Amino acid sequence: MSKATFDPTRYNNSNNTSFAEVLDKHLSRRHFVKSGLGLGALTAFGGFGLAGCNSDDKTTPTPTDPVPPTPVPPARSSVSLGFNSIPGSLTDAVTIPEGYKAQILAPWGTPLNDKAAPWKADGSNTAEDQANSVGQNHDGMHFFPLNDAADDGLLCINHEYIEQDALHPMGPTLDADTGLRNVIDEVRKEINAHGITVVRIRLVEGNWTVVTNDSHNRRITGASTLDIAGPVAYSEHLVTPFSPDGSQARGTLNNCGNGYTPWGTYLTCEENWPEYFVNKGELTESQKRIGIGTSKTRYGWADLAGNEEERVDEFARFDVTATGAGALYDYRNEANGHGYIVEIDPYSPNARGVKRTALGRFRHEGCTFGKLEEGKSLVFYSGHDSRFEYLYKFVSKASWSEADAKPANRLATGAKYMDDGVLYVARFNEDGSGTWLALEPGSSTQDGKTLADYFATQADILLNTPGAADLLGATPMDRPEWCAVDPFTGSAYLTLTNNSKRTETNPANPRLKNNFGHIIRWDEGASDTEFNWDIFVFGAPTDNVDYNLSNLSEFNQFASPDGLSFDKRGILWIQTDNGASEVTSYTNDQMLAVVPSTLTDGDGKQQTIGEANQTELRRFFVGPNGCEVTGFAISPDYRSVFANIQHPDNWPVSNDATEATPAGERIRPRAATVVIRKLDGTEVGV
Numbered sequence: 076m077s078k079a080t081f082d083p084t085r086y087n088n089s090n091n092t093s094f095a096e097v098l099d100k101h102l103s104r105r106h107f108v109k110s111g112l113g114l115g116a117l118t119a120f121g122g123f124g125l126a127g128c129n130s131d132d133k134t135t136p137t138p139t140d141p142v143p144p145t146p147v148p149p150a151r152s153s154v155s156l157g158f159n160s161i162p163g164s165l166t167d168a169v170t171i172p173e174g175y176k177a178q179i180l181a182p183w184g185t186p187l188n189d190k191a192a193p194w195k196a197d198g199s200n201t202a203e204d205q206a207n208s209v210g211q212n213h214d215g216m217h218f219f220p221l222n223d224a225a226d227d228g229l230l231c232i233n234h235e236y237i238e239q240d241a242l243h244p245m246g247p248t249l250d251a252d253t254g255l256r257n258v259i260d261e262v263r264k265e266i267n268a269h270g271i272t273v274v275r276i277r278l279v280e281g282n283w284t285v286v287t288n289d290s291h292n293r294r295i296t297g298a299s300t301l302d303i304a305g306p307v308a309y310s311e312h313l314v315t316p317f318s319p320d321g322s323q324a325r326g327t328l329n330n331c332g333n334g335y336t337p338w339g340t341y342l343t344c345e346e347n348w349p350e351y352f353v354n355k356g357e358l359t360e361s362q363k364r365i366g367i368g369t370s371k372t373r374y375g376w377a378d379l380a381g382n383e384e385e386r387v388d389e390f391a392r393f394d395v396t397a398t399g400a401g402a403l404y405d406y407r408n409e410a411n412g413h414g415y416i417v418e419i420d421p422y423s424p425n426a427r428g429v430k431r432t433a434l435g436r437f438r439h440e441g442c443t444f445g446k447l448e449e450g451k452s453l454v455f456y457s458g459h460d461s462r463f464e465y466l467y468k469f470v471s472k473a474s475w476s477e478a479d480a481k482p483a484n485r486l487a488t489g490a491k492y493m494d495d496g497v498l499y500v501a502r503f504n505e506d507g508s509g510t511w512l513a514l515e516p517g518s519s520t521q522d523g524k525t526l527a528d529y530f531a532t533q534a535d536i537l538l539n540t541p542g543a544a545d546l547l548g549a550t551p552m553d554r555p556e557w558c559a560v561d562p563f564t565g566s567a568y569l570t571l572t573n574n575s576k577r578t579e580t581n582p583a584n585p586r587l588k589n590n591f592g593h594i595i596r597w598d599e600g601a602s603d604t605e606f607n608w609d610i611f612v613f614g615a616p617t618d619n620v621d622y623n624l625s626n627l628s629e630f631n632q633f634a635s636p637d638g639l640s641f642d643k644r645g646i647l648w649i650q651t652d653n654g655a656s657e658v659t660s661y662t663n664d665q666m667l668a669v670v671p672s673t674l675t676d677g678d679g680k681q682q683t684i685g686e687a688n689q690t691e692l693r694r695f696f697v698g699p700n701g702c703e704v705t706g707f708a709i710s711p712d713y714r715s716v717f718a719n720i721q722h723p724d725n726w727p728v729s730n731d732a733t734e735a736t737p738a739g740e741r742i743r744p745r746a747a748t749v750v751i752r753k754l755d756g757t758e759v760g761v
């Protein structure tokens with residue numbers, strides 16, 4: 076369930092509620108179903124670029140054809156779920172369907188190499204240990220096979236934030252007089268527990284194990300040096316004493332959702348980073364809009380600024396107050412190096428990560444590429460997770476070439492597709508259509524001007540991405556979290572986790588005081604600026620008739636959808652980060668599964684979840700007390716599913732994730748990856 080990592084302040088005060096209306100409690104279900112063209116036709120256009128060719132309209136080669144036409148992939152998945160939905164659970168253990176097992180892998184503090192001492196249950200590991208061990212509070216992740224193997228690969232894991240009480244023997248030490256942080260090794264340990272882990276893992280006799288000392292193993296932490304690329308790089312906004320030319324930033328923080336690229340790199344997303352910084356002076360417009368701290372940093376890291384043991388302003392840099400003669404003399408620009416999508420090449424352990432600024436600067440939840448089409452632009456989607464924030468799409472200038480799927484230089488390929496392109500923000504229209512609004516200087520603002528009247532350069536627009544999006548009239552959403560794209564239909568799905576502060580609705584966020592969240596879906600239209608959308612499922616407890624618009628039952632009721640991933644078989648995995656008591660009283664956070672492309676009506680149109688098909692949405696996994704279930708990966712043979720348990724209360728007690736901590740026993744909790752496999756070793760989920 077939700078922990079304090081989320082900043083509840085509303086930073087979007089733009090009142091972009093052009094379709095605001097009071098919720099009619101008897102909303103017609105038809106309101107949420109796409110109008111116009113059926114989805115099948117839309118996705119055949121958008122998904123495969125074969126105009127006029129949908130799944131019922133296959134091109135037959137004739138004897139005179141010089142080249143056979145490209146085979147048309149099936150428009151729907153052929154798999155069906157092969158497990159029964161499990162009941163909710165409220166224990167210090169994970170629960171899974173019958174016939175499965177669940178093991179712990181790479182919990183917080185697992186040494187990656189011999190520089191780290193083994194994890195100690197009293198919390199006494201050092202900052203140096205932490206720099207060489209798995210970070211805390213696992214979140215997004217991805218499995219990268221080595222040599223195309225299904226039993227040997229690299230797991231990249233995000234570490235969103237820290238639990239100070241678990242990290243240190245007695246929680247954080249504070250000076251008795253000042254209340255400030257006063258132990259350097261503790262603060263360094265906290266910074267090192269952030270970021271990402273790359274770790275080699277191998278399947279040995281049905282159990283995944285960490286390969287200690289493998290050359291790929293590494294941490295990129297809140298202290299690591301990263302490169303910056305795209306329009307904001309080398310701009311005045313990034314000049315710091317550490318990087319006078321504005322080409323580098325230190326650290327990646329609050330790495331929440333993730334993505335990966337078609338060329339084999341990992342994408343980690345910087346989410347609730349603003350409150351790690353403090354500006355005690357006057358906030359800039361972009362600092363105000365994003366919510367930079369004004370009294371203290373989140374964990375007090377700047378408290379140790381000026382300490383005689385401080386190295387290269389490692390603590391001072393979190394205080395972004397303008398105190399010096401210019402950007403070379405203070406850290407006023409330090410936070411400008413945060414808020415990006417960061418690309419990491421897991422196969423090249425010496426390659427620095429790169430912050431890709433063209434994809435915008437905000438509280439990025441995830442980053443997901445759209446359906447690949449040879450010769451067409453590549454598309455990435457990313458949600459801004461705060462109340463009333465927006466959904467974004469980046470469209471590459473370069474056209475996708477299949478030859479780039481296995482490039483010689485992965486980060487150069489990343490530069491090709493991610494440093495130059497157009498960033499858009501979404502407006503959802505009442506009739507089920509949508510418009511992508513370009514964040515470019517020439518774009519018209521709602522007041523009849525252009526963005527160029529407000530921002531001097533594209534770098535200025537990107538630096539304050541949400542501020543620019545306000546001016547264009549984007550639709551304020553109920554906290555956009557992860558996005559996932561159906562490999563069969565190309566339809567994109569986005570979790571909107573909740574928004575208890577919604578007092579006016581809009582078509583895409585139609586429930587007032589939305590405590591339970593929903594999942595919205597769209598298909599790209601004929602041009603880069605058009606899309607069509609509907610609402611796939613509404614989270615709700617079963618017994619709330621006003622809110623349970625998808626007819627959920629005891630076996631699939633959920634709230635606050637967050638993590639979201641498709642596997643290549645077309646199964647959509649939905650994870651929750653719920654704090655709504657109507658559902659937390661029934662079950663801990665969970666992971667559900669559904670195969671959306673198979674839910675069609677007689678005309679082949681994709682359906683939303685409702686009474687007729689709700690048994691197709693099934694609960695697969697429930698986490699231990701206190702946790703959030705987040706992050707999904709799967710082995711290429713589909714025999715191992717990886718899911719992360721973040722901030723558990725009192726777990727894990729052994730390598731068996733299903734073993735409950737004995738009643739009355741308190742253990743130091745450890746976030747961990749859980750690997751779920753079938754007892755017979757065959758494919759998971761089917």
Ligand code: FEO
Binds near residue numbers: 235460
């Ligand atoms: Fe870190 Fe929006 O979840």
Ligand code: CA
Binds near residue numbers: 652703
């Ligand atoms: Ca979280």
Ligand code: CA
Binds near residue numbers: 331440637638705
């Ligand atoms: Ca999340």
Ligand code: CA
Binds near residue numbers: 556572637
């Ligand atoms: Ca969340």
